[in-house]
Amino acid sequence: MVEIDAKGAYYRDLNKKVREAVEKGEKEIVLKNVNGQYYIGDGLRGKSTIVVEGVPGNDLAAFMDGPTIRIKANAQDNIGNTMNSGKVIVEGNAGDVLGYGMRGGKLHIRGSVGYRVGIHMKGNKKQAPTIVVGGTAGDFFGEYMAGGVLVLLGLSNDGEPLVGDYLGTGMHGGAIYIRGEVEKKNCGAEVGVLELDDEDKKVLKEVLTDYCSDLGLKLEDIMSKGFKKLVPVSARPYGNLYAY
Amino acid sequence: MFKSLAPPEYLATIDRVKCIRCKRCIQNCGWGVYSWGGDKVLIDTFKCVKCLRCYHYCPEEAIEIKDNPTKFKENAYWNFHTIRNIKKQAETGGIPLTGMGSDKPYTILFDNLLIDACQVTNPSIDPLREPMELRTYLGKKPSHVKVEKTKDGKLKLAEPLPPQIKLDVPIIFSPMSFGSISLNAQKVLAMAAKACGIVMNTGEGGLHEDLMPYKDNVIVQVASGRFGVTPEYLNAGVAVEIKIGQGAKPGIGGHLPGEKIPLEVARTRMIPVGTDALSPAPQHDIYSIEDLRQLIYAIKEATNYKPVSVKIAAVHNVAAIASGIVRAGADIVYLDGFRGGTGAAPSIIRDHLGIPIEHAIAAVDDRLRQEGIRNEASIIAAGGIRSSADAAKAIALGADAVGIATAALITMGCTTCGKCYTGNCSWGITTQRPELTARLDPEVYAERLTNLIHAWTHELKEILGALGINSIESMRGNRERLRGIGLDSAMLDILGVKPAGR
Numbered sequence: 012m013v014e015i016d017a018k019g020a021y022y023r024d025l026n027k028k029v030r031e032a033v034e035k036g037e038k039e040i041v042l043k044n045v046n047g048q049y050y051i052g053d054g055l056r057g058k059s060t061i062v063v064e065g066v067p068g069n070d071l072a073a074f075m076d077g078p079t080i081r082i083k084a085n086a087q088d089n090i091g092n093t094m095n096s097g098k099v100i101v102e103g104n105a106g107d108v109l110g111y112g113m114r115g116g117k118l119h120i121r122g123s124v125g126y127r128v129g130i131h132m133k134g135n136k137k138q139a140p141t142i143v144v145g146g147t148a149g150d151f152f153g154e155y156m157a158g159g160v161l162v163l164l165g166l167s168n169d170g171e172p173l174v175g176d177y178l179g180t181g182m183h184g185g186a187i188y189i190r191g192e193v194e195k196k197n198c199g200a201e202v203g204v205l206e207l208d209d210e211d212k213k214v215l216k217e218v219l220t221d222y223c224s225d226l227g228l229k230l231e232d233i234m235s236k237g238f239k240k241l242v243p244v245s246a247r248p249y250g251n252l253y254a255y
Numbered sequence: 256m257f258k259s260l261a262p263p264e265y266l267a268t269i270d271r272v273k274c275i276r277c278k279r280c281i282q283n284c285g286w287g288v289y290s291w292g293g294d295k296v297l298i299d300t301f302k303c304v305k306c307l308r309c310y311h312y313c314p315e316e317a318i319e320i321k322d323n324p325t326k327f328k329e330n331a332y333w334n335f336h337t338i339r340n341i342k343k344q345a346e347t348g349g350i351p352l353t354g355m356g357s358d359k360p361y362t363i364l365f366d367n368l369l370i371d372a373c374q375v376t377n378p379s380i381d382p383l384r385e386p387m388e389l390r391t392y393l394g395k396k397p398s399h400v401k402v403e404k405t406k407d408g409k410l411k412l413a414e415p416l417p418p419q420i421k422l423d424v425p426i427i428f429s430p431m432s433f434g435s436i437s438l439n440a441q442k443v444l445a446m447a448a449k450a451c452g453i454v455m456n457t458g459e460g461g462l463h464e465d466l467m468p469y470k471d472n473v474i475v476q477v478a479s480g481r482f483g484v485t486p487e488y489l490n491a492g493v494a495v496e497i498k499i500g501q502g503a504k505p506g507i508g509g510h511l512p513g514e515k516i517p518l519e520v521a522r523t524r525m526i527p528v529g530t531d532a533l534s535p536a537p538q539h540d541i542y543s544i545e546d547l548r549q550l551i552y553a554i555k556e557a558t559n560y561k562p563v564s565v566k567i568a569a570v571h572n573v574a575a576i577a578s579g580i581v582r583a584g585a586d587i588v589y590l591d592g593f594r595g596g597t598g599a600a601p602s603i604i605r606d607h608l609g610i611p612i613e614h615a616i617a618a619v620d621d622r623l624r625q626e627g628i629r630n631e632a633s634i635i636a637a638g639g640i641r642s643s644a645d646a647a648k649a650i651a652l653g654a655d656a657v658g659i660a661t662a663a664l665i666t667m668g669c670t671t672c673g674k675c676y677t678g679n680c681s682w683g684i685t686t687q688r689p690e691l692t693a694r695l696d697p698e699v700y701a702e703r704l705t706n707l708i709h710a711w712t713h714e715l716k717e718i719l720g721a722l723g724i725n726s727i728e729s730m731r732g733n734r735e736r737l738r739g740i741g742l743d744s745a746m747l748d749i750l751g752v753k754p755a756g757r
């Protein structure tokens with residue numbers, strides 16, 4: 012294990028130190044006194060674990076491919092931007108635009124998230140990105156979704172609605188699981204709301220078992236309430252938009 | 256089902272006397288115009304788009320594609336396409352799509368600009384006898400350099416220069432994605448780029464492994480769909496481009512139709528086979544110059560500071576936007592004029608939004624100079640460059656290099672029929688149908704594209720020679736060597752050129 016003091020560090024210098032530690036083969040890197048530095052773990056490869064103490068800045072784990080980052084506080088915007096693989100665990104709340112264009116890996120958020128989370132996630136049989144949000148989510152959750160899995164739990168809602176408007180607008184692949192009821196008026200025109208089948212339950216159990224073990228939660232507590240599944244009604248939501 | 260009231264635009268005709276029933280036209284037409292009727296070739300002329308594949312491959316020259324004489328009666332105001340689009344919309348309720356750049360008769364500024372030449376008092380240079388420098392470096396140029404002496408007394412730079420893209424000629428191949436064009440068409444671009452010492456741009460569709468041997472001649476693109484973007488991808492090429500907009504469809508996203516998403520394309524894009532590949536209109540992580548800066552530096556961090564280009568459509572406020580882009584840290588600003596091509600765009604958008612590239616270059620170059628930041632980024636101008644003369648004029652107006660795409664496709668057989676969005680291109684260019692893409696032999700067509708670039712290179716050298724200068728650098732932003740004809744004073748003022756005769 013190696014500790015890096017981020018106090019007052021310019022992000023470029025801090026990230027260089029992190030990259031060098033990863034290249035040296037450090038398995039665990041602890042970043043102390045982080046205070047808003049951007050791009051932690053940006054484009055980082057390998058299998059290291061990075062523990063962030065303090066609040067990191069935007070674009071954490073952008074383009075990341077492999078490492079695990081645990082944030083012991085709140086986090087900001089754009090986590091996991093176009094991330095390819097690896098995992099980010101946030102023990103507090105996180106901001107807007109998480110997992111934009113995400114291609115693989117996992118975001119496990121204990122608290123709530125802001126707007127535009129999980130936009131245009133994509134995936135295939137080999138690689139399915141997953142975002143699990145413990146609290147609530149703002150508007151445009153899962154917009155343009157093309158693949159992967161989004162899960163919204165609403166465990167602590169602080170009086171906020173479970174999810175904002177335009178849920179899954181333009182969705183054409185993947186699945187969104189929501190713990191509780193979903194009102195059709197919150198959904199984009201392109202999504203259908205379904206009950207879970209056995210395959211869904213299997214996927215959900217697998218995803219949530221990992222989430223619970225990362226965040227010290229009990230699977231039974233989460234599973235005690237029913238889920239709804241949102242899927243695209245068409246693989247080509249805009250297929251009829253054009254003349255011949 | 257009633258018969259469409261939009262008449263065919265073209266009449267495909269076969270001279271039955273000349274026809275030897277070889278059926279080559281049936282094989283060659285990507286749009287299924289011809290079929291075998293047992294004793295003769297049948298023709299469904301409604302489908303014909305005048306791509307001329309059948310004409311070129313008919314061994315007997317039996318085929319003629321005529322403009323339909325019985326199409327709507329046109330007048331100067333209500334032309335064929337206007338009437339036909341209304342008919343189509345009445346029949347479908349949908350948006351008419353189109354491919355290629357706008358063909359509407361707006362003023363073509365390039366054709367109203369003329370280049371200077373030397374006579375008597377300042378001698379011209381013969382490019383056949385004297386060296387002419389076309390080499391161009393794209394990227395940030397420092398406003399000053401620090402020099403230090405080494406032990407053996409030689410001078411060297413004290414700090415490294417910002418990263419540069421080296422071009423042997425100030426021309427690049429503009430972004431066209433795998434998906435919008437075939438892999439073979441991308442290979443043509445990559446092979447020719449390598450042969451000519453220039454670069455091609457992947458567009459937003461990932462980098463297929465077959466293009467990896469050409470990675471030193473590739474710019475990779477990141478756009479709103481983030482298709483194929485991995486850390487390897489970002490690091491593969493010589494630079495990364497963030498696509499904000501496209502000249503043919505400013506302000507709107509891209510829908511690559513499901514017909515063009517077979518397995519291979521789906522695999523590189525990580526989306527289901529046969530879905531539409533949706534590139535949302537904005538990038539949802541960029542709502543401001545500050546957000547753009549954030550993505551530019553996220554990419555720089557992930558690539559150990561490779562140059563980043565930002566591509567925008569030329570729109571009314573392009574100068575202020577470009578200034579913001581440069582201040583956000585971009586190394587290159589890529590301007591795409593409204594004549595720029597596309598694989599698919601609503602024709603209403605293509606034909607009515609944006610501004611010509613000539614205005615945009617002049618406005619952006621002026622603005623960056625006024626603000627003292629012109630050295631901070633290079634300008635690539637694209638969107639309707641048809642010839643080396645257009646390229647020379649664009650550079651004289653202030654561009655560092657030009658991007659070409661339609662001209663490159665024409666070397667592969669394209670006849671600018673404008674039906675790329677159907678995915679049926681008979682020339683194997685804008686299609687993913689294997690029987691069509693197989694006919695585009697990368698080696699054969701890479702040679703033709705290389706020939707084009709070499710021809711333009713010679714022409715550019717001739718132009719420089721006539722101007723009495725021996726380096727493209729002396730022509731860059733040198734508007735004193737341009738004159739306008741038939742342009743009003745406001746236009747001349749914006750372009751920063753004098754009228755011919757003055």
Ligand code: SF4
Pocket residue numbers: 267283284285286287288289302303304305306307308309310320681
């Ligand atoms: S090959 Fe082209 S020109 Fe010939 S019939 Fe088909 S669409 Fe028309």
Ligand code: SF4
Pocket residue numbers: 306354355664668669670671672673674675676679680681682684685
């Ligand atoms: S690329 Fe093909 S479909 Fe597109 S304009 Fe050229 S010939 Fe027509």
